[in-house]
Structure formats: structure tokens, C-alpha cells
Amino acid sequence: MKLISGVRVRRSRGAECIRGVPEATLRGVMDTDMLLRIYAAGAFPMWDEEFDEIRLFRPDPRAVIEFDSVHVPRRLARTIRNRPFRITSDRAFDRVLDECHRERVDGCWCSPEMAVAYSELHDRGFAHSIEAWKDDRLVGGLYGVHIGSAFMAESMFSRPELGGTDASKVVLVELLDRLHAAGFGLFDVQFQNEHIRQFGVIEIDGDSYLERFESAAMSPCDWPAFD
Structure with missing residues (x-):
């Protein structure tokens, strides 16, 4: 047994998990x-x-992702310059949450109970969504958790069949730009993967992450306006 900030957890079935991280199960x-x-x-x-x-x-x-060293692929930069989408924030949080979970091909990782908790976290100002719209259709988005000047990105989605090709990538770059300008200090993407590696993701050790998170959490930053 161990305690994570007041949350008691127990070791789960087996020690296997993502990237060899020790695993625990919420009780x-x-x-x-x-x-x-x-x-x-x-x-x-x-x-x-x-x-x-x-x-x-x-x-x-x-x-x-370090705010001062974001890499935007050349083709995506051209797409962004053409402004193919209308970008908003917190206009459709629950829809973005639902779309992110429906898109996963490796199984849903957000239970109905968790979805309710994230939605309520959004109502309290600690979770945010960023949306990409094409002709008033929601074609892409991203959501995550905001504590102080730290943002923990959770998931993103695109709907290319509705004209949303690269919408999640455009949303990510737009968000990084807005948060950098607002003075945010940490943008956490959890794990490396093929989708986000192209943006200049780096890996830091767990202790360094916790130090940076604690510093960012103690430095409040308002959520930027997107309209």
C-alpha cells in the first residue's frame, strides 16, 4: 500500500504497465x-x-513539450497559416471529452465515473477544452487539466471525414502558443508517441518533473482567451 496525496492505492494485478511504470489501483x-x-x-x-x-x-x-522549443513541421505550418479552422476554448468540453474517448482504437481508458469527474473539474475551472470548428462542425479538439501554470494534456482527436484533417495538431500548436504567451511554465504530455513526437517532445526524469510541476502549481496563471 502507498498514499498519493491522500489517495490510498494498492498494487494492481501484476507489475506490467505502460513504459514499466509501477502501477496502482484506486480504492x-x-x-x-x-x-x-x-x-x-x-x-x-x-x-x-x-x-x-x-x-x-x-x-x-x-x-x-518546452514552450520555447516547439517544433512545427513545415507542412503543418502552411496549414496553420491558411487558418482552416475556427479555434475556441471551453465551448464544448463534454463533446471533446466524448470524441477523444470514442476515437481510441486500443480501448476506452476513461470510465463513465471519470468522465463525470472531469466534467465537474471543468465546471470548477481546472479542466479545459480547445475546439476546432469547420463550418460549425466540431472536427477536432483537445482537453486537459490546468493547475497553476501547469497544463497536463490528456487526449486529442480529429475528424478528417468532416473536413478536420490535422485539426488536433492545429489545436495543439495554437494551445502551446497561447499558453506560452500567458506565462505558463509546464506542458505535460505524459508519454512519447508518434503523434506528438514531431512537436519536439523531450523526456525528463520523474524527480525533475515533480520539481517543475510543484513550481508551476505554485505560480497561478489565468486561462487565456481564445475568442
């Missing part, structure tokens, strides 16, 4: 206060659909 009901404590401890939850349990992960190393 108790997920709510917004518990969700905040999990993020404040440098962890994040994922639902194991097979066993119907919420597991907590704290990757080491941790993937982040």
Missing part, C-alpha cells in the same frame, strides 16, 4: 477532489476496461 470513488489530488501528486488515472478498475500512473521518464 474508493473517483470525484473531483480526488482527481485533483492525483494530478497534484504528479500522477494521472486510466481506466482498465478489462478489469473495470481505475489505475494510477506516474511515468518516469515523463514527456513534456
Whole structure:
């Protein structure tokens, strides 16, 4: 047993998990206060659909994007200059949440209970969505958790069949630009993957991540306007 910022967890079935991170399983009901404590401890939850349990992960190393060294691929930069989408924030949080989970091909990792907690976290100003619109159709988006001047990106989606090719990438670049201008200090993307590696993601060790997160969490930044 161990305690993560007031959240008691137990070792889960087996030690295997993403990138070899020690795995724990939540005991108790997920709510917004518990969700905040999990993020404040440098962890994040994922639902194991097979066993119907919420597991907590704290990757080491941790993937982040540095605001002053974002890499935008040339083709994507051309797309962004053409302004193919209308970008907003917090206009359709629940829809973005639903689309992100529906798009995953490796199984849903957000339980209905977690979705409610994220939605309530949004109502309290700690979770945000960024939306891409094409002719009033939601074609892409991203959501994550905002504590102080830290943003923990959770998931993103695109709907190319609705004209949203590269919409999630455009949203990500727009968000990085807005948060940088607003003075944010940390942009956490959890793990390296092919989709985000192209933006200049780096990995830092777990202790360094926690130091940076604690510093950012103690430095409040208002969420920027997107309209």
C-alpha cells in the first residue's frame, strides 16, 4: 500500500504497465477532489476496461513539450497559416471529452465515473477544452487539466471525414502558443508517441518533473482567451 496525496492505492494485478511504470489501483470513488489530488501528486488515472478498475500512473521518464522549443513541421505550418479552422476554448468540453474517448482504437481508458469527474473539474475551472470548428462542425479538439501554470494534456482527436484533417495538431500548436504567451511554465504530455513526437517532445526524469510541476502549481496563471 502507498498514499498519493491522500489517495490510498494498492498494487494492481501484476507489475506490467505502460513504459514499466509501477502501477496502482484506486480504492474508493473517483470525484473531483480526488482527481485533483492525483494530478497534484504528479500522477494521472486510466481506466482498465478489462478489469473495470481505475489505475494510477506516474511515468518516469515523463514527456513534456518546452514552450520555447516547439517544433512545427513545415507542412503543418502552411496549414496553420491558411487558418482552416475556427479555434475556441471551453465551448464544448463534454463533446471533446466524448470524441477523444470514442476515437481510441486500443480501448476506452476513461470510465463513465471519470468522465463525470472531469466534467465537474471543468465546471470548477481546472479542466479545459480547445475546439476546432469547420463550418460549425466540431472536427477536432483537445482537453486537459490546468493547475497553476501547469497544463497536463490528456487526449486529442480529429475528424478528417468532416473536413478536420490535422485539426488536433492545429489545436495543439495554437494551445502551446497561447499558453506560452500567458506565462505558463509546464506542458505535460505524459508519454512519447508518434503523434506528438514531431512537436519536439523531450523526456525528463520523474524527480525533475515533480520539481517543475510543484513550481508551476505554485505560480497561478489565468486561462487565456481564445475568442
